[in-house]
Amino acid sequence: xxxxxxxSTIALKDARIALRDRFLxxxxxxxxxxxxxxxxxxxxxxxxxxxxxxxxxxxxxALGKSLGSIAAPEFYPxxxxxxxxxxxxxxxxxxxxxxxxxxxxxxxxRQTLALILTRPLSNWQFLAAKLLGGAGLIGAALACVxxxxxxxxxxxxGIGIWAxxxxxxxxxxxxSTLYLSAIFAVGFGLSLWLKSPASGLLYAFALWxxxxxxxxxxxxxxxxxxxxxxxxxxxxxxxxxxxxxxKQGFATYETIRNGIEVSSVTKHYERFTFxxxxxxxxxxxxxxxxxxxxxxxxxxxxxxxTLGLGGLVxxxxxRADRLTKET
Numbered sequence: 001x002x003x004x005x006x007x008s009t010i011a012l013k014d015a016r017i018a019l020r021d022r023f024l025x026x027x028x029x030x031x032x033x034x035x036x037x038x039x040x041x042x043x044x045x046x047x048x049x050x051x052x053x054x055x056x057x058x059x060x061x062a063l064g065k066s067l068g069s070i071a072a073p074e075f076y077p078x079x080x081x082x083x084x085x086x087x088x089x090x091x092x093x094x095x096x097x098x099x100x101x102x103x104x105x106x107x108x109x110r111q112t113l114a115l116i117l118t119r120p121l122s123n124w125q126f127l128a129a130k131l132l133g134g135a136g137l138i139g140a141a142l143a144c145v146x147x148x149x150x151x152x153x154x155x156x157x158g159i160g161i162w163a164x165x166x167x168x169x170x171x172x173x174x175x176s177t178l179y180l181s182a183i184f185a186v187g188f189g190l191s192l193w194l195k196s197p198a199s200g201l202l203y204a205f206a207l208w209x210x211x212x213x214x215x216x217x218x219x220x221x222x223x224x225x226x227x228x229x230x231x232x233x234x235x236x237x238x239x240x241x242x243x244x245x246x247k248q249g250f251a252t253y254e255t256i257r258n259g260i261e262v263s264s265v266t267k268h269y270e271r272f273t274f275x276x277x278x279x280x281x282x283x284x285x286x287x288x289x290x291x292x293x294x295x296x297x298x299x300x301x302x303x304x305x306t307l308g309l310g311g312l313v314x315x316x317x318x319r320a321d322r323l324t325k326e327t
Contacts, residue, residue, distance in 0.1 A: 007129040014103055014133030015140075024099055028141050031091045032148065038083025039149055043156035046075060050158035076284055077157040078165055078277040081172070084149055085273050088142075088176050089266050093212050096138060096180040100187025101201040103130050124314045130188060131310055135181040139173075142180070146173045168288070172273045175302060179269040182306040183208065189313040212266045265305045272298040 018024055146169050154161050186207060191200035262268060271280075275295045278284040283291055292299070 007125055007132065010126065010129035011133035011136060014106070014130060015137045017106060018099060018102070018133075018137050021102065024095065024102070027091075027095045027098070031087055031095060032145055034091060035084040035087045035145055036148060036152060038087065039080055039152050040156060042080035042083070043077070043152060043158075046077065046080065047156060047158035050075060074285065075157070075159050076278050077153045077159065077161055078168060079279050079284065080153065080157070081149065081169075081277050082274070082279045084145070085172070085176075085270065085277070085279070088145075088180070089270060090212065092142075092176070092180050093183045093208060093266070096134075096183040097187035097201070097204050097208055099134060099137070100184040100189075101191040101197065101204065103134055103184075104188050104191035104200070105197040123318050127314050127318075131181075131185060131313060134184040134188065135177065138180045138184060139177040142173055142176050146170075146176075164288075168276050168278075171276050171288075175269060175273055175276075175299070178302050178306045179265065182265060182302075182309050185306070185309040185313050189309070189316070192313075192318065193316065211264050262301075265302060268298040268301040268305075271295065272302065 150161065150166065150169055153165070187201065187204045189200075190204045191197040194200040194203070272295050274280045275283040275291050275298075276288070278286070283294075
C-alpha cells in the first residue's frame, strides 16, 4: 500500500515553501492584477451600457410609450472573462513553468533529494507528492483569481451573476487548473531529469514558446477570417451556397491549418473555456449540455494531456548521477 501520509506531508511542505517564495508570490499577484484590470475595464463599459438602457426604458415609461419601441439588449457578463483567460494562457503558464523548476531544484539545491530517496519511500510516491503539491497550489491560486473575478462581475457589471454563471466559472477553474498543472509537470520533469536544472528550464521555455505561442499563432495567422473584421465571406457578401463550394476547394489547406492550431494544448484549453463562458459568439447564451457535446473533444484532450504528462513524470526513475548540487 502506498504511504499516503508521506505523500501528503511532502506535498504540503512543497506548498508552504512555494508560499514563502517571494518571486512566485509577486508573479502570482501580477497575474491577479492583470486579470482584474482587464475585467474591471470591461465591467465599467457594461455597467454604462446597462445604465443607458435602463434610462431609456424609464424615459419611455414616463412618456407612456411601449417598451417594444427599443430592442432589449442581452448582457452576458462572462464574456468579459476573455482577458482573464488570455492572461492565464500566457502569464499563468510562465509562472507554472518556473514553479515546476523551483520544485525540482529545491531538493537538489540543498542536496536533500538523495537523502529522501534513502527512506522507505518509492520514487513514484515522491514524484506524486511533488506533482500534487504543485497542482494543489495552482488550484488554490486560481480559486482566488476566479473568486475575485466573480465578485467583480457581480458588483461591477450592473446585472449581477447567477448560479449558472458560477457553475461555468467553476468548470473554467477546473480546466485552468488542469492546463497549468500540465505546464508545471513539464517544468518540474525537465528540471529534474537533466543534469543541469537550468538547462531543464531552458528546454521547458522552448517547449512553452512552441506550444503556447508559436503553434496557435501560426494557425490563427493562416486563417483568412482572422485577418479581416467580420470574416472574409461576410466582407465580400458571398452567399452561403458559394461559401461551401469555396471551402471544399481549400479543404486540404484548412486541415493543415487546423492541425497546426490544435497541436497546442493551449488552443484546446482556449476553445473549451471560450465556449463554456460564452466568449465565442456561437456559444453565447447556450446551455452547458450542447456546449459539452460540441467541445468534449477539447476537454478530453486537456484531461488526457495533463494525465499523460503526469504519468511520464511518475514512470521515469530518478537517476542518482543527476542529483549533484547546481554550482
